[in-house]
Amino acid sequence: MSLLLNIKNVFALTAVLFLFTACGGGGGSASSTTATTVSTSPSTIETTTPTAKAVHSGQVKDSSTGDGLANVKVSLGESTTTTDENGFYTLSDLTASEEAVINFEKEGYLLGSTQIQLKALSGDNTTSPNYLEYSMHTNNYQWDYNSSDEIDGAHIMIDASVSYRDINGKPYSGTNTAELIYFDITSDEGKAVFPGAFKGINSNGTLVQFDTYGLISILLEDSNGNRLRLAEGETVALRFDKVSSLEKPDTLPLWYYDYEQGLWFEEGYAELQEDGTYKGEISHLGSWSLNRPLEDEAGIYRGRIINEDGSPMSDVRVHAVGENWIGSDLTTDENGMFEINVIPGSSFQLKAYDYKNKYGANYNGTIAAIASGKIVEE
Template sequence: MNKILRAFKQLLLPLFFISLFILFSCVKEESPVNPYSGQKGDVMGTVTTTNNTALHGSKVSIGELVTYTDDKGRFFLRNAPAGERVLVNFTSDNYASTQKVVTVLPDRTTVVDASMLLVGTTQTIGSSGGAVLFSGAKVEFPANSFIDSKGNSFNGAALVKATFFDPANSAFYGCFPGEFKGVRTDNSETQIESYGFIQVEIMNGSEKLNLAAGKTATITLPISTKQSATAPATIPLWYYDETAGKWREQGTASKVGNNYVGSVSHFSNWNCDQPTQTSYLHGRVVDQSGNPIFFASVFSEGIDYTGSSRVNTDEEGYFKLAVKSASNAKVWASIHIFSSATQNIATPPTGETSEIGDFVITIDSTNICIIIGRVIDNGDLPVSNMNVRQLDSTGKSLAYVLTGQDGNFLFYGKLNTKYKFEINYFAYDSSGKISIERTTPSSPETLDLGDIKIDIGGAIVKGRVVDSLSVPLPNINVYSTEGGSNQGREYRTDSLGKFSLWVRPNKSFKIYLSGKNQQSKSIDAESGDLGSTKDLGDIILP
């Protein structure tokens, strides 16, 4: 048993969940020094629609690091910059974009999921202005109100994309950009409770437009039925600052009937948020022998309010969980397949911290076993950094790990239980997937899956990315819908604008290119025979 408990403490669990919202009240906004500057970690997760269907081909990016989701909605970003507030962007055709704020630790994997909502409506607005209606919400534009990205007046027909996000929607938290806290006009930070938000994009082709100086638009947001009884007469308006990953207070909206109505001077996401007060719950997560558990996830969920939070325990098993003050919340802890009992906690008054003691996670060593294996290539050499997934008998994902330098991986499982293990070394479809099903033994012994061989033979497609004047463009992200990056091949142009992609032989596929200032392009390509190299020549971006 002690061997297994030690393994739990030492195993690099990829299922790290950082807080959905970190709730600090009356704390001044700061720009802290990144303690992990120059270090790298990995980010993975799943993107779904609001009805929980996998969203294939969504673009996921951190700065200039870009990938796309596979047919299961999954993504993996290797060598992301480590930091306490890393911004992960999610975009997809016909869907409203979102952004998540995560902590990426050096040499570890952070998991972050997102939900995406179909754009509510698209409508053309001319120079005379007009109103856009969508899902009970409304935006009214005055005449001659738009400017282009250079600040010049725009007098043509603009395409407006508008979406309303209803707090009553079960996927609201998955769609919500950033965290459930905001920066007030006095620069203090506060917990916020959303009464709904809108996303409005004003486009001229691929160019984003905005409101001209001195122009304002009137926005109307419907109040959800579940919040109508608590909706205040006036409520602060907040816009989302995508550069900082923060909501910022600017203006107010008034309650008119069952709607909030206010005026805004620019567009991004606009949110009706009521500042709320914060208190804290302090405790510890231990196993059944009283040993602290490092990086256990601790969750809260409001009983009499709409809100949730998550944190991870420190090396001594302690946590400090931010919650809405003077309220009631459900709190529990988990690590991998094991969870503590759920406790209903009365949260303390504003600013105070309640000691809530130990949450015990029983790691039943009599009912679990260690599962190991190794991934090798067709030359019998170990393959490192390969994504391996553990699923239950229904196909539900339980855990992801990356193979080590020796190709090895490790999972835990309950005894006498069937699991599936998947290795998918191509990006977009299942043709590169290896699936293994095994039933764990009936006694707590190690299940060895042995060597799993993958055929990573392929072809190379190369090219050069240039601008309209044939000047090479370095640091352009290049991604194909074939191939994988487990062999350390970089998907970014070099100083001469050149790239080289490893893909499957004799296949038709798309290559996506993206760079600074939202430059993007996709092209159709074909690979040659096994072991061949095909030169696509110069590709002009945009």
């Protein structure tokens, strides 16, 4: 069966998603693509396998205006550069990787982070096949307060007795500048700014997929614009808005995002309140999310992207987008094949983007939910 994709920003090419006939039935093992046990020690977690050198380029844009953003710090491992006046950047002499983590930082904007695939250069190629277009969102909720004041806002509660440390680890008192942003993850905007992938390391040290109930980013700076942190043993409370369309368990795990590793880590939990919100305490600042880890095996969706002439389309990024999660295949292979882990029991839509030719496509329709451990190849 062939399913037609609607093209956005098409040049002259029509993409077709071809779902091929299942081989081996619908109950195949998913052991190679589900939870993987890894060490909880940040220094020993490995998500990439070095192979060869690659070059990566892209453009960073403002999410509201669509304009290119100048002077964005772009970092991938030890490689760092800054975008030009139109938001373009290039990073050279990189190590090829299946899951490289690239970060974006600019004053006044929410920290950005995403995973990309870096393929080695071949033939006459001068750039990585994974050209990236990334949108950054303004961090427009900012206020100043005295460090000895109590804060009781919509999404954060800080007691007046909380103490802080500066970049040198010394006690700090004075004016704090707070930057806080909250996203409803069921919205398109919330999914777009979610750092990394919808997976992370749980409290048992296992890499698991999850769906999410919200994202909060909180940063504090001193009067000179330097980052502050909470003193050891201090906590602040976060409150996540209720999402009426989602289930409401009594507790949900809290997770923080490690920008260097590009991974989420479970730490603590939040409790359901009478008004439907969730409240939990954190011991350090940064980006936090309220996630429900996948307890059962993921469902697996396999397919193929072909050109209208029937030729396979390689290096196309494919996403399965659920109500509050995204599953991704970073790029299709040389035969146009992709495979995506999906949340079992949750329907989803398909989106694809060709980073070499810079156009995207959405499948007009919703893919029915896949049961845990099942493989669908229609």
